[in-house]
């Protein structure tokens with residue numbers, strides 16, 4: 001789609017000022033004015049539902065549908081938790097939105113709260129995002145000063161408080177119930193479901209959790225309507241009645257062994273190859289790609305031959321990946337050892353597993369130890385079978401864990417064994433040792 | 443009415459709200475579990491209880507879920523299908539166990555828990571004894587001083603979080619935490635804040651493995667040498683059900699015994715750790731008298747008291763009391779300690795009133811310390827939420843039982859203060875005590891002096907004290923661990939004690955002594971005595987039946 005005009009990145013690409021006056025001058029807060037003036041909360045939910053917007057945080061759950069899960073006529077308070085923990089490796093689109101166009105996000109937050117009748121929004125922001133934290137806080141201060149937050153916003157019946165909450169650097173606090181526990185001041189141990197957050201979330205009250213990018217989309221959907229949104233992206237597969245489609249644009253992050261790592265906004269459904277060649281400036285050093293991580297490391301691995309897979313909500317699954325994830329593509333070139341890739345992935349999950357479920361706690365640690373041994377030249381053939389068995393048996397899909405971290409930890413391992421087995425076997429057989437030094441932070 | 447189908451067998455669970463572990467237990471199907479505990483919140487994190495779950499539709503078709511599910515988290519509803527013995531469920535269990543053993547030291551030979559360890563048991567039943575991991579195990583440091591009475595063998599922990607939830611949900615003081623993440627997660631406390639709350643010892647029982655250890659018990663006994671007696675804690679009027687673990691007449695450990703009618707699942711540390719006095723060598727080992735009562739005294743102790751024999755002392759005491767009663771019944775009295783069992787109090791009352799109807803019976807000293815303590819309580823001692831455990835201020839087990847015996851034998855209930863007021867007029871006093879030494883001296887010097895003036899003073903107690911020094915006869919008393927009988931707690935719940943150990947070499951239990959004094963034959967038979975009491979005293983009518991595991995309500 002050569003003529004696609006970025007929406008979420010429009011002001012950012014134009015290097016527009018992130019502050020309130022400039023945002024308003026560019027037509028900002030007209031969606032909120034419209035919603036508060038002309039629409040009921042139910043109508044806002046309907047627009048979002050009809051747009052087919054799916055969550056951008058990784059799971060791809062239809063956003064408007066999620067909002068309808070809140071109990072009807074609840075006396076309140078209802079909370080919105082904005083997931084700005086963005087800790088999936090290689091993912092940085094939330095950071096760009098918060099640093100450079102915070103009001104676009106905040107308008108979406110206000111709209112979501114109006115629709116869901118939430119009276120408080122907590123933005124859970126990862127600790128490492130200092131600049132994003134400061135800019136978001138400054139933007140929030142501007143809103144309070146201009147009656148766009150606080151009591152009776154724009155003179156209407158709608159009141160909203162927004163708080164920023166800084167995380168402490170744990171991946172698991174991006175999982176929605178880990179986030180809620182952490183927000184409540186507890187250890188970030190995901191909760192068992194049911195009850196789901198919509199029924200009993202933060203402080204035991206009904207809660208909606210949405211990603212920053214999802215909420216930024218809401219701003220434009222309310223402004224321009226559901227039909228407009230549906231002109232972008234990929235409609236549902238008519239052969240699959242459960243497919244909710246992949247409408248709208250997506251912020252794709254491109255990193256790794258490419259010449260120009262970047263974040264681009266494109267309609268859902270672009271291929272990895274197009275991302276690398278057109279937007280990432282091609283693989284670096286004139287080399288070829290060996291494969292990629294298609295949507296954050298939780299989603300598994302793709303080989304170079306699979307690069308023509310469209311990155312929409314269905315594409316990655318067709319080549320055995322877990323899903324679209326955060327649509328953060330990381331390329332590794334032909335010289336990269338898959339053993340090093342896998343070790344680094346396993347190390348990440350062993351480090352980030354919250355540790356409450358036995359299969360995840362022990363499984364991630366075990367896989368990391370095996371990979372560590374393998375890269376030091378002590379691998380055994382049977383290690384691949386053990387890795388595969390462990391990887392397949394941990395997670396909410398087999399039913400052995402509380403949250404999806406374990407599925408994400410297993411997926412790249414199982415993909416690597418299925419897709420790169422010859423290389424792994426050769427490495428083991430040859431007693432190869434790695435040349436890459438990685439800190440041994442087990 | 444709800445019918446759950448467990449491994450093809452329909453189980454009618456009525457209207458009970460159960461999870462699948464509990465529903466399966468109804469028909470004897472055991473689902474292994476670690477993190478789940480009926481008194482704690484459900485976290486479903488250990489994944490030991492994985493089963494296959496489905497639903498039986500009204501048309502009879504069964505739809506199974508594709509994934510395994512934790513039984514502890516799954517409510518048993520009408521039509522719920524639960525399969526525990528399929529290949530899939532068994533594999534999931536075995537995998538969880540393999541995971542748990544990866545970093546476990548398997549140092550069972552030196553582990554206190556061996557023999558009663560759920561990791562041993564489940565590995566044997568549901569898993570393997572070895573793991574496929576050839577890599578080095580994690581070796582987190584042990585924390586021997588995580589609590590005054592508690593030691594943490596960090597590497598044995600399986601991270602079930604029961605201990606953490608206990609300190610938060612039952613004790614309320616929240617000393618225990620999980621620190622670090624993933625396979626490096628460890629149980630810990632904040633520096634300078636050990637797990638010393640008044641209920642702390644329960645975390646040791648809750649720990650399914652040998653991670654949390656009771657320092658008082660550590661390395662004392664292999665558990666398979668222990669014998670167990672079910673009994674009742676004598677620490678306060680809550681009357682917690684306990685198990686006394688003992689071997690060769692030594693009490694080694696006290697553990698809570700679940701009793702929904704008494705205290706629930708737990709006991710307090712005061713009750714748990716206050717048993718060394720039972721084993722103490724400082725206790726009276728045999729009777730003593732101030733004068734030689736027959737042949738020659740067996741040994742001479744410091745002071746005026748001579749060691750004496752039961753054969754001499756019992757008839758002498760009986761004779762002297764009988765004579766005193768003949769002189770004037772109202773000048774004879776007995777003090778019935780609230781440490782006595784109902785049976786003992788009944789026998790002593792019978793004996794004294796048998797000497798003379800005018801003889802007086804007094805309730806012994808009722809120790810009270812502070813106020814009732816309710817849990818959970820926050821760090822400042824304020825109660826939080828519904829009460830889950832109470833340590834009572836009344837530090838004796840059987841005031842209610844003894845009172846009711848007294849009321850039967852004598853219309854007016856006379857307290858210990860009345861005895862002190864009337865002591866000057868007494869010719870003879872049979873004083874029972876038996877208070878655990880932790881309560882300290884219970885008579886002031888003044889009170890001791892008053893009682894010491896009574897010419898025929900018989901003291902039945904555990905260990906020497908100023909009042910026993912002043913006695914004419916000293917009779918060794920027995921502790922709760924040495925008695926058969928029953929106590930009546932603050933809520934009129936009568937519960938049974940079974941003797942665990944025998945009182946010191948020549949010792950007789952208090953009840954046995956009273957039988958001798960009454961010239962009744964044979965050894966004490968608590969249940970036969972209860973029949974007699976039930977017939978004589980309406981309040982105790984329910985004692986005629988079996989007291990069972992949990993006791994019966996009286997009154």
Ligand SMILES: Cc1cc2nc3c(=O)[nH]c(=O)nc-3n(C[C@H](O)[C@H](O)[C@H](O)COP(=O)(O)O)c2cc1C
Nearest residue numbers: 055056057083086087174175176210211214404405
């Ligand atoms: C281990 C794990 C980590 C996650 N991390 C994030 C994250 O950093 N940011 C995020 O938006 N969602 C994250 N999610 C997804 C959230 O649980 C949740 O689905 C999402 O915030 C919902 O928002 P959305 O519907 O707007 O996408 C994570 C999920 C898992 C299982």
Ligand code: SF4
Nearest residue numbers: 354356357360401403
């Ligand atoms: S799956 Fe892993 S990260 Fe998620 S709750 Fe369980 S142990 Fe924690």
Ligand code: SF4
Nearest residue numbers: 549550553556559652
């Ligand atoms: S905790 Fe259990 S399995 Fe572990 S060493 Fe002790 S007895 Fe053995």
Ligand code: SF4
Nearest residue numbers: 599600602603605649
């Ligand atoms: S110390 Fe024991 S009770 Fe506590 S988490 Fe570990 S295994 Fe569970």
Ligand code: FES
Nearest residue numbers: 475486488489514
């Ligand atoms: S007992 Fe069910 S998951 Fe631990």
